[in-house]
Amino acid sequence: MVKIKVVVCIKQVPGTTDIHIDPQTNTLVREGVENIINPFDNYALEEGVRLKEKSEEISQTVALTMGPPQAEQILKDALSVGMDEAVLLSDREFAGADTWATAVTLAAAVKKIGDAGLVIFGKQTLDGDTGQVGPEFAQRMHMPFIGYVSKICKLDRKSIQAERLMEHGYEIIEAQLPAAISVVKDINEPRVPSLRGKMKAKKMEIPVWDRHHIGLDAEQVGLSGSFTQVVKVFTPQSKHEVMMLEGSTAEQVEKLFGKLKQLNVVQGA
Amino acid sequence: MDIKVFKDKCTGCKLCQKVCFYDAVDIKDKMAYINENCILCGACIEVCKFDAIEIKEQAPDMDFTDHRGIMVYLETHDGRVLDSGFELLSEANKLKKDLDTPLYALVVGNICQDEAKKAFRYGADWVYAAMHAVFENHFDDIYSKVLVKTIKKVKPDIFLGAATPFGRTLIPKVAAILKTGLTADCTGLAIDSQSKLLKQTRPTFGGNVLATIVCKKTRPQMATVRPHVMEKIEIDAPKQGQFKEIKIQPGHYGTQYKMTGTDKKQEESINLSDYEVIVAGGRGLGEGKNFSMLKELSEVLGAGLGASRAAVDSGWISYPHQVGQTGKTVNPKIYIACGISGAIQHLAGMQTSDIIVAINKDAAAPIFKVANYGIVGDVFEVVPKLIERIKSGKPLIE
Numbered sequence: 001m002v003k004i005k006v007v008v009c010i011k012q013v014p015g016t017t018d019i020h021i022d023p024q025t026n027t028l029v030r031e032g033v034e035n036i037i038n039p040f041d042n043y044a045l046e047e048g049v050r051l052k053e054k055s056e057e058i059s060q061t062v063a064l065t066m067g068p069p070q071a072e073q074i075l076k077d078a079l080s081v082g083m084d085e086a087v088l089l090s091d092r093e094f095a096g097a098d099t100w101a102t103a104v105t106l107a108a109a110v111k112k113i114g115d116a117g118l119v120i121f122g123k124q125t126l127d128g129d130t131g132q133v134g135p136e137f138a139q140r141m142h143m144p145f146i147g148y149v150s151k152i153c154k155l156d157r158k159s160i161q162a163e164r165l166m167e168h169g170y171e172i173i174e175a176q177l178p179a180a181i182s183v184v185k186d187i188n189e190p191r192v193p194s195l196r197g198k199m200k201a202k203k204m205e206i207p208v209w210d211r212h213h214i215g216l217d218a219e220q221v222g223l224s225g226s227f228t229q230v231v232k233v234f235t236p237q238s239k240h241e242v243m244m245l246e247g248s249t250a251e252q253v254e255k256l257f258g259k260l261k262q263l264n265v266v267q268g269a
Numbered sequence: 270m271d272i273k274v275f276k277d278k279c280t281g282c283k284l285c286q287k288v289c290f291y292d293a294v295d296i297k298d299k300m301a302y303i304n305e306n307c308i309l310c311g312a313c314i315e316v317c318k319f320d321a322i323e324i325k326e327q328a329p330d331m332d333f334t335d336h337r338g339i340m341v342y343l344e345t346h347d348g349r350v351l352d353s354g355f356e357l358l359s360e361a362n363k364l365k366k367d368l369d370t371p372l373y374a375l376v377v378g379n380i381c382q383d384e385a386k387k388a389f390r391y392g393a394d395w396v397y398a399a400m401h402a403v404f405e406n407h408f409d410d411i412y413s414k415v416l417v418k419t420i421k422k423v424k425p426d427i428f429l430g431a432a433t434p435f436g437r438t439l440i441p442k443v444a445a446i447l448k449t450g451l452t453a454d455c456t457g458l459a460i461d462s463q464s465k466l467l468k469q470t471r472p473t474f475g476g477n478v479l480a481t482i483v484c485k486k487t488r489p490q491m492a493t494v495r496p497h498v499m500e501k502i503e504i505d506a507p508k509q510g511q512f513k514e515i516k517i518q519p520g521h522y523g524t525q526y527k528m529t530g531t532d533k534k535q536e537e538s539i540n541l542s543d544y545e546v547i548v549a550g551g552r553g554l555g556e557g558k559n560f561s562m563l564k565e566l567s568e569v570l571g572a573g574l575g576a577s578r579a580a581v582d583s584g585w586i587s588y589p590h591q592v593g594q595t596g597k598t599v600n601p602k603i604y605i606a607c608g609i610s611g612a613i614q615h616l617a618g619m620q621t622s623d624i625i626v627a628i629n630k631d632a633a634a635p636i637f638k639v640a641n642y643g644i645v646g647d648v649f650e651v652v653p654k655l656i657e658r659i660k661s662g663k664p665l666i667e
Binding site: 014035039040067068090091092094095096097098099100103126127128129130131132134135136138139140144145146147148150161163164165166167168169170171172173174175176184185186223224226227228229230231232233234235236242243244245249250251252253254256257259260263265266267268269 | 271272290291292293303304305306307308309310311312346347407409410433434435437438439441442444445446448449450451452453454468471472473474475476477478479480481482483484485486487525526527528529530531532540542543546570588589591594595596602603624626627637638640641642643644645646647650651654655658659661662663664665666
């Protein structure tokens with residue numbers, strides 16, 4: 001049996017969620033916002049690098065992203081923290097992709113990369129917040145999927161055992177490889193790139209694949225390949241004014257108690 | 270690309286670039302170019318003063334008249350239907366009035382019939398129940414099989430499920446098998462009066478931007494909905510609808526997974542979304558042992574115990590308690606933030622709570638911007654007094 005590759009799927013996002021519309025000009029305020037690696041994906045990258053460091057079973061780690069040509073930067077960042085290879089999926093026809101079209105595109109690329117035993121995602125992205133691409137990707141690849149992984153207990157060429165964080169506590173689940181997982185922040189502490197890592201990343205050429213490289217039809221990618229469509233984007237109305245409860249501590253607490261009583265949370269005089 | 274900029278009309282004024290949420294407009298030689306980031310949301314078209322941008326409509330919509338009704342998936346745990354499912358049924362019961370269609374509940378789990386029939390109390394016309402020990406473990410392959418089978422048979426127009434950790438794993442899998450559109454973690458649902466499409470509104474950018482999404486091309490239109498956003502409404506005199514038991518032959522429900530262990534011995538207050546009230550602490554608590562004070566407050570209030578990232582990263586409390594972008598998203602009726610400054614990442618996880626109470630010594634803390642009631646004060650004075658007040662039931666001042 002051949003050694004496995006670990007593929008980590010990452011996304012470039014605006015470096016803040018503090019994005020809002022200026023009510024006067026109706027324009028977007030995003031001054032000084034840089035594009036960064038989706039913060040959740042740093043845990044996915046770190047886990048990929050650690051798995052390779054620990055295990056003889058892994059031949060290579062590959063960082064994969066879909067995005068505009070500028071997204072090359074986050075792949076450089078991924079290489080600088082220790083990923084072996086990187087691939088950029090970039091094509092104007094990928095534009096407008098929903099989670100399904102994204103999953104289809106990533107799946108085609110992972111197939112082309114070949115020998116992927118484990119595919120790691122961050123739990124969700126900072127901008128889209130959906131967390132849907134991982135499970136949809138896994139289904140497209142007919143792989144098992146373990147979401148919200150907080151610890152990889154065991155990984156060999158055949159199987160993975162991982163601890164996942166569910167609503168009511170932790171569960172330890174085992175699945176056969178190839179498999180896909182999404183990881184939460186608890187899993188590790190991402191490293192800072194070393195100077196040597198940065199130098200190495202700078203020199204490396206990153207291949208750019210378009211739709212034709214991964215053998216997809218125009219109807220399968222971008223908006224054409226998407227089932228859902230955004231029809232409106234807007235900022236929520238700020239709902240209220242805060243009511244400050246003033247006075248001495250005793251008076252403040254008394255007022256708060258009154259409010260909690262109105263809300264039926266507490267009882268008493 | 271289905272978006273086009275007319276060269277003769279575009280002046281390169283950059284207005285479209287400014288309104289674009291996705292950094293999808295490049296300006297070169299006084300002309301706008303749309304790049305790969307574009308999701309065709311149309312914000313640029315609305316703002317353009319020169320009608321220089323156009324999105325070409327897709328091919329005519331397909332005929333979906335054979336799909337009728339709304340189906341709600343009810344998740345179960347330890348033999349009980351989760352409240353998030355009843356909330357969704359209540360919301361679907363409102364939506365169905367705009368569509369004049371039946372409401373189906375689909376209950377899956379290792380549960381009894383009486384538990385499944387509770388769905389009638391929240392407006393279900395039909396209850397489909399898959400009740401079997403094979404559903405004891407929450408494995409997405411086993412569950413997806415029964416969901417897909419039922420959806421294919423009943424052909425609902427709309428399918429809804431709660432955005433719990435399991436729901437957010439299972440439902441994307443089901444959508445991918447059915448090859449239909451799915452919108453994640455919605456906070457608002459409505460029926461478009463003309464097209465009758467389900468308008469699915471969800472927060473993005475950590476809740477600072479809302480997006481409304483539709484699914485025109487495929488059926489069912491699927492969405493996961495954030496727990497506790499919708500209100501659970503029990504019907505006064507529920508009519509007894511149709512109850513259908515889905516026969517389960519265990520041999521057909523094989524799995525790729527193996528459960529090798531669970532750890533449920535965690536502290537009780539771990540499942541934050543179970544609680545209508547959450548008490549949460551942050552950096553202002555100073556050190557880990559001070560969380561015992563908040564624990565006491567949470568106990569007298571019957572509340573869950575949450576924390577900011579700062580508190581978790583300092584090792585004062587375990588990660589499952591973390592609320593915010595890298596932790597959990599919660600929507601309790603009341604969220605009491607103690608010594609939490611309200612970093613944008615924290616607000617992303619709790620700002621849709623019905624009522625927010627903030628206790629912080631810094632009057633300028635951003636938490637007060639989202640709070641309904643604010644107390645500027647020392648948490649070490651306010652919280653013990655509040656505990657005392659609740660326990661004694663007697664006013665602190667005459």
